[in-house]
Amino acid sequence: MPSVAAEVQSGELRAFLKAIGDPRPVEAFRQETVPPTFLYCLFQLWSESPNAVIDVVGLNGLAVLHASQSFEYFGPVRLGGEVHFTAVVGKPYEKRGGTRVFIPVEVTARDCEGRTVCEMSQLLVVVAS
């Protein structure tokens, strides 16, 4: 998967705050770090196609759900900041006799100087219909 370069812009951040009901004004994020789950959205928003991970794995047309998600943060990300994402899709594995296929995905976010600011791990599950 190609890397994704993104910028934390006020319009996108404001829409995200509204969508989750975060009452803080967007300008607060010139000082504060962005909400904890926003970085994953930033990765999706700036990817070439929505649901970037699903496209890469080739799962369009199947029900793909989240099984788990984790974030580890190493530095702040603020309004106006640049973030570079790289994603690695792991080897899928089956459970429940093949009716569930799990796919691990690791996304690393780095700042403009290459320092890792966040590691995101997710486990997707494809449910056979």
Add this chain to the structure above:
Amino acid sequence: MTALQQRAQGAMLDFPPITRSTLALYAGASGDHAAMHIDADAARALGMDDVLAHGMLVTGYLGRVLTEGYPGCGVRAFSVRYVSIVPVGAQLRCEAAVESEAEEDGRTVLRLALAARDEAGDIKQSGEATIVLPAKDRPSGKGI
């Protein structure tokens, strides 16, 4: 103030029922355009009864428990497991309970257990977080 009173407390937020508008707004704002969250016809074609909430919307709600329950905190780690799907109409309560408290370089580090439950009390997401509370205001001591 006794040591007991100084201990950090848990936090809780109640959310309004999740509507189709909630999901449409979140789809646009998050970049997750998967049809099963916004298009009932597409959801049925996938074998579901109706659209269901984005898991990451609920994770975003749990994130608000951290940022609003502990204003100014730094989040070090945050992880959740998706226990069951969240349908339209679900009314969620998101909670953080303090599992442990430690001092590190003069700052308080909390390990929190997180849960998102629906109106029936059923767990939808469970998880953990490690946060660092902002530096305490030092008492001025001698009061002028």
